[in-house]
Amino acid sequence: MSALLQIENLETFYGASQVLFGVSLEVGQGQVATLLGRNGMGKTTTVRSIMGLTPARRGHIRFAGRPIEALAPEQIAALGIALVPEGRQIFPNLTVEENLIAFAANRSQSPDPWTLRRVYGLFPRLQERRHHLGHQLSGGEQQMLAIGRALMTNPRLLILDEATEGLAPLLREEIWRVLRLLKEGGQTILVIDKYLERLFPLADRHTILERGRVVWQGTSEELKARPEVWKRYLSV
């Protein structure tokens, strides 16, 4: 399986403070990969470096074989990487439907692209609320909207940063259901989350970060067999 995303020896700083110390990982085409680790270990920073929001000072990022570490965030997005950020960041004063079409594009040149109709099929709740403003939605609805908006760009790689954070259990399950469907449809996904029992059946590969360094990488089978690794790095 060819790597869609390849990250090599990423070193990222906030001002003088170094946060990533040589992070390397790969996400294969059609794979679901995770970034795991306790709070503050560098997961969001890794994603921000991929997106060009906090560019890495050293290291390489290749997307579909092309170096992207020197590109601006909008150029990276245009190549087909969509981020569902922590905190969702939907437009509060646009309606659900306006949020969904704001960045609509067919960046993966899919023959069967995501459309409003398909997104509403995935999240019927969004169709019911399509004329509501972003700020009128519940946290779970905002999360669905953030995912729907990312899908409307038809990304080659979808990145979700803590998409189930702060959601009630039923809403979390709704997000997991959608991620399973996306995987079945061949969507490549990089996911940051902490629910190992949901990530095990979904994900092909896991990368654990500890203070900005990769301390473990492997498959779900391998991670399942290593509870001491979860205890040490994920405090579960």
Ligand SMILES: Nc1ncnc2c1ncn2[C@@H]1O[C@H](COP(=O)(O)OP(=O)(O)OP(=O)(O)O)[C@@H](O)[C@H]1O
């Ligand atoms: N804008 C910033 N300026 C300075 N330091 C920052 C900034 N953002 C994050 N950091 C620091 O960088 C380190 C990594 O943070 P990061 O958000 O990448 O971690 P994380 O693993 O995603 O955790 P969380 O789940 O809490 O978001 C932390 O020590 C954090 O305090």
